[in-house]
Amino acid sequence: MLPAAVADPRDASSLEDALLACFDAAGFTRLNPPILQPADVFLDLSGESIRRRMYLTVDTEGRELCLRPDLTIPVARAVLDEKLPLPAKVSYLGSVFRFRGEGSGEFRQAGVESFGRADIEAADAQILALGLNACAVYGLAQPEIRLGDVGLFAALLEALPLAPALRRRLLKDFGQGRLDTDLTQLAARPQEGAAAHAGVLAALTGADPAAARALITDLLSIAGISTVGGRSVSEIAERFLEQSALDAGGGVSRETGEILSRYLAISGSPDEASARMRALAAEAGIDLSAALGVFDRRTGFLTAYQVNLADVRFSTAFGRPLDYYSGMVFELHDPTGRAAGPLVAGGRYDRLLSRLGAPECVPGVGLAAWVERLAALDLSREAAR
Structure with missing residues (x-):
């Protein structure tokens, strides 16, 4: 549910202010990392394929730099550079730059990142609920919820003779x-x-x-x-x-191929999918109990955060095209199809800070919201009145 302070976004000076107020009410502090970033960080963490979509330059010493193509990695670097105490809950709103099929190469992105929480299932559920709140700020009360789990797939791969x-x-x-x-x-x-x-x-x-x-x-x-x-x-x-x-x-x-194919065909509500994954694991003689335990506990916390499980479409084959995700992944879409692409997306990335230089693995989960897509939905809703 939206915090009372922003229950009516029209009372805020702007929808972006209302969105930041929503994040602030949930305890997230805003960071504003530099626009110019080292390019190698994004290439290492997101894969070389992102190079084709980045705005690149070179400094006087020959180091490759870029305009930030997203804000998750710059915010994570800022958390390390500023030595913020953990757990840390941070938010952001600003421009990102990358070549894309739709519109300008510069667009607005908002989001939150949570680092260092040991209660990962509750943290996952809070982030997804905040994504729903972000949609509600822009007048979309019931987005389509697509859910996946990289951690479950990784556990399956480890259990198979590969x-x-x-x-x-x-x-x-x-x-x-x-x-x-x-x-x-x-x-x-x-x-x-x-x-x-x-x-x-x-x-x-x-x-x-x-x-x-x-x-x-x-x-x-x-x-x-x-x-x-x-x-x-x-x-x-x-x-x-x-x-x-x-x-x-x-x-x-x-x-092994048959087990993988059967696993990747599972979809439905979280409870339905959990039952089918447990049945497959038992039939195949593989142990997925630890990963499925995390999955089921997260489902319980989603209910506690008032997420309607009937609206959640889980698919074992659903993921997001970034190498650093390690657990839950999700996207929120406009059910009427007015927006091309997700409105909000995110997930868990427990290895991100250690890959950026932290001395140990730090649990992390976050989301990014495409502000202009959300605003376009709000404008179309207003025009229909």
Whole structure:
């Protein structure tokens, strides 16, 4: 429910003020990180594919910089740089910059990030509830709720007899819309493919992954290769090493492929999906009890935050196209289809701060709201009156 202070957003000076007041009432303090950011952070955490959508420049010392393409990573860096005590609850509102199919490359984004809470299921539920509140500020009382769980899929992969390279490939592609293709290509993968790269693989056996990637990158550069199909040299090198490791490790067995396919076909309300996942795990003889325990406890907290579970559409195959998510992921959409893309999206990313330099893993969860999409819905609602 909306806090009483912003129950009627029209009483605020603007909808953005009302949105920030909503976040403030929930205990989130606003941060405003710099617009200019180091580019390598986004490339490392979001994948090289984001490079094509970033506004890039270079400083006088040759370091690659960018206009911030989102605010989650800059806010996380600010939490570390400013040494904020944990748990920390922060909010933001500002411009982000990236090439996209719709409208200008500059657009407004608001959101909240929660770092350091040990009660992860309650924190997850609060963030999703705040996303619903953000929609309510703009007059959308019942958005479509899409829910997924990267942590559950990762637990399934760990429980199955898969080579490490296969696990990394499948987890990396979760949320990218490539899992069906992966399973088709990896099923009964022929072993003889490894022979094509046997010499290079033998030379790299036991090598540090970063050193192996650097070697392949150097070889490509010496050969005069800079890009292929839009991929950078580092992307090509990483893809080569991944494919070679997959060739060496074989494919997905028919039995394992069937379990994965059945898992990825599960959808419905959280309670329905939980029952089906437990039944599949029991039938397949795999232990998902810890991950499913987190899932069920979160469902209970969603109810406590007055989220109507009948409005929640959970899908085991649903993810978001960012590498750093580690648990719950969600998107809120306009059920009438007036907005192209999500209005609010977010999820859990427990490894984000440690990948940015924190000495240990820090639980984290947050959301981002596309302010202009929400505002457009509010304007269309007003025009219909």
